[in-house]
Amino acid sequence: MQATIPTGHSPFCAMQHAGLDPEDCDTKALLIIDADLQIRFSNRSGGILAREALGSPQRFVSTDRNFAARLQSWLRRCSKGSAGQAARLPLAMTDGRQVAVDAVHLGGFGVDLFVLTVDDPHRMIARNIAEIVRDFSLTTTEARMLALVAEGLDTILAAKRLGIAPTTARTHLQRVFSKTGTARQSQLVHFVATYVPESH
Numbered sequence: 001m002q003a004t005i006p007t008g009h010s011p012f013c014a015m016q017h018a019g020l021d022p023e024d025c026d027t028k029a030l031l032i033i034d035a036d037l038q039i040r041f042s043n044r045s046g047g048i049l050a051r052e053a054l055g056s057p058q059r060f061v062s063t064d065r066n067f068a069a070r071l072q073s074w075l076r077r078c079s080k081g082s083a084g085q086a087a088r089l090p091l092a093m094t095d096g097r098q099v100a101v102d103a104v105h106l107g108g109f110g111v112d113l114f115v116l117t118v119d120d121p122h123r124m125i126a127r128n129i130a131e132i133v134r135d136f137s138l139t140t141t142e143a144r145m146l147a148l149v150a151e152g153l154d155t156i157l158a159a160k161r162l163g164i165a166p167t168t169a170r171t172h173l174q175r176v177f178s179k180t181g182t183a184r185q186s187q188l189v190h191f192v193a194t195y196v197p198e199s200h
Helices: 011-017 022-026 044-054 065-080 121-135 140-151 155-162 166-180 185-194
Strands: 029-034 039-042 086-092 098-106 113-119
Touching: 029 044, 039 044, 044 113, 065 086, 065 098, 121 140, 121 185, 140 155, 140 166, 140 185, 155 166, 166 185
Parallel strands: none
Antiparallel strands: 029 039, 029 113, 086 098, 098 113
């Protein structure tokens, strides 16, 4: 079974390492930049993205040369009035995951400003896992098992990653199935990908 999350990038672990909680993952990263790529404003998610995934809290820089060239070209055309007011650009992050950047040109302020929002499926999955853990009262081990299943691991590989016996991993997975009302790993992955929490 394959998942859309790159191997080695567990959403649950990513949340812990990046210091994210569900509130951080709940909003899209939003940044406002100028034509020189200086970040004029960012929300919390945008600040985390710029600092940890792009490498600079002051400038919207990227090691993805194709993205950088397309963005610079679009910014120049916007400044000359020869580009559309919006663009969607794929971006390869420094940690290997793929995101999409939606860019909108804000005119009429005396300076060219651009709003960038980042669609990051990895953060959405991480948010969903955090919500499921909370809403279904999963234990720490069950939460880790859920994240590994969402990453695409079977019970044998998950057991190795967790340092437990495969039979123990299967027991934890059965408890996750029972708590979430799912019956198979593919059904559980779909449940995570499409989870919408009830309003609290």
